Amino acid sequence: MDNMCQVYEDEIQSLEEEIKLLTEQCEDIQQESTSYSEEEILMAIKSFQSEFQGESEGCESPSDLKAQLESLEADLSFLMKFTGIQFTSHSKKTVERTRNRTVQKHRVSGTCYSLSFQLEFQLLEMQDEEKVSSVITDLSIVMESGEDLNVSKFVSRTEEHGDLLTFFRSLSLHAEWYEHRRRTFLHFKEKYPAVVTLPEGLQGDYIVLRNPKLSEFELMVVWKIHLDEEGRTTPVLDLLTKVPEQVLEQNKGSIEDAPRRFRSLLGLFGIETAIESLIKVVGSQD
Incomplete structure (x- = not known):
């Protein structure tokens, strides 16, 4: 149950950050244009809050959520043993949100067998009428490699292409x-x-x-x-x-x-x- 509480707390914190960001964006709009009244802005915020609350009320029962969580934890444990990759910390922050565009900044650290790594990147999600597409930008990798020039070249190329899948696959084997x-x-x-x-x-x-x-x-x-x-x-x-x-x-x-x-x-x-x-x-x- 502690894990479930932590999940809800994280969601609440994320919501608070998004509301704060939305409020700031609305204030900017209000300063630059008279197209939106204060009442319209407040109604938009309340609508966003109601939407989130409705999604929360429609969630499955605690017992079902607990079963799903245990299943996910088992899958994660298997993947960690199979790949050797274990994440020790992760943080994210929403830096931009519009109707069809969201930008989040992620920081991830972990180990793969005896090697440690740190990642920082921005995840850009764009939504149109047909699908949602994601793009990784501003990827920065710090990898334990000493003065190994080959590893440095690989890291630089991965940062340039923003290819996290190749990074983790190669890191696991390496x-x-x-x-x-x-x-x-x-x-x-x-x-x-x-x-x-x-x-x-x-x-x-x-x-x-x-x-x-x-x-x-x-x-x-x-x-x-x-x-x-x-x-x-x-x-x-x-x-x-x-x-x-x-x-x-x-x-x-x-x-x-x-x-x-x-x-x-x-x-x-x-x-x-x-x-x-x-x-x-x-x-x-x-």
Whole structure:
């Protein structure tokens, strides 16, 4: 019932804002033109209030509303688990309202797996005799991405086109890869603590493999998550080596060929198996 009360309170607050806006618009009209009398303006406001009250009285019973609310909450919970997207706050403000045009300003923040985001945009709704159309304008996105130039380009393109559907679809997949990488790094760190180190923590994009007995020899597995301007996410992995000169001279061919072999392992067995194969090789060196 608390949720239902909150819904009604939000509607009342929204109505109050709309009445205030309508009153201001009427005052402006009155100052600029003598076409509308004060009595006509007050009648228009009362008509608007009566219309809203009539809609409220025609609502379904509290039990039906509660059942619908529970169903919506269940659907929302499923979508959050499926996409990883969870909204933490949302506010809206009506900045313009006419008979066939409404402009609302929205602010939204949330998380997608371990990545956070903030959105601000205006929603323009226009109604004619046949349909209602909506257009997003003035879209601004703040997305946790560090200094990732690819993410910045994607965000800029999304802001330019006002395409929120593509943004959330791409964000879900992109953040899912981040989460997959984080869990993979954590798994290998816990399973092979003597060999695996994470210089930048779980949010970093590489791990270092080092045998404690051969500290000068190490392999670095770099795991980038590329996001292009169209919103497509691609994992990009590579292998870097750090080998003492004496060892390099003796095994130059095999060491220089290690990155190519690692990429072959990725294609044949997948990311986890390829990385674990390297860990076992490094850990077995004497």
